[in-house]
Amino acid sequence: GAGVSQSPSNKVTEKGKDVELRCDPISGHTALYWYRQSLGQGLEFLIYFQGNSAPDKSGLPSDRFSAERTGGSVSTLTIQRTQQEDSAVYLCASSLSLGQKNIQYFGAGTRLSVL
């Protein structure tokens, strides 16, 4: 079946612009996660959803970052007033349900470049 789908695959934007990154999880997966992969920082957790709720937003680096999930499926990560330090690969993952033992399946990522 189809895996986690992310769009766009690449995004180049100017400093100060807003961007939206989209994630389509695997059908039937109730849990969805966003991570960021950047040079020097490795892979860092941003936020997760169970259904449409986001109980843990602790990983969002600033209030310029927000995310939502609608219909228990598609999620959008929005970065407002982008800065150069936001340049990274943003990864989305989904799992069948929450829980320590659940396997997270990753998308191919969106590479964001802020000029």
Added chain:
Amino acid sequence: AQRVTQPEKLLSVFKGAPVELKCNYSYSGSPELFWYVQYSRQRLQLLLRHISRESIKGFTADLNKGETSFHLKKPFAQEEDSAMYYCALSGQGAQKLVFGQGTRLTINP
């Protein structure tokens, strides 16, 4: 606090040689440990997890709670093993994965 340490950023071995990628963790409870792999131009994918106690593509990893380690091993490396390897931890009640910095493994012919 949860922390995963992969001390080697780069590791290079010859084809047919044994390979060991080190992973140490810091966590006070009972963690779940995973190894994820990212081949060139492919997405991050699960290689193995300690709960399964499987051998995947010839790789094994044993959780050593005394040494808080989860090293990844393969007795005979193959060129197709060249990739970026990430060790990750999931804590009790936590929903996120905490990743190490990754080790880039290169298998030389």
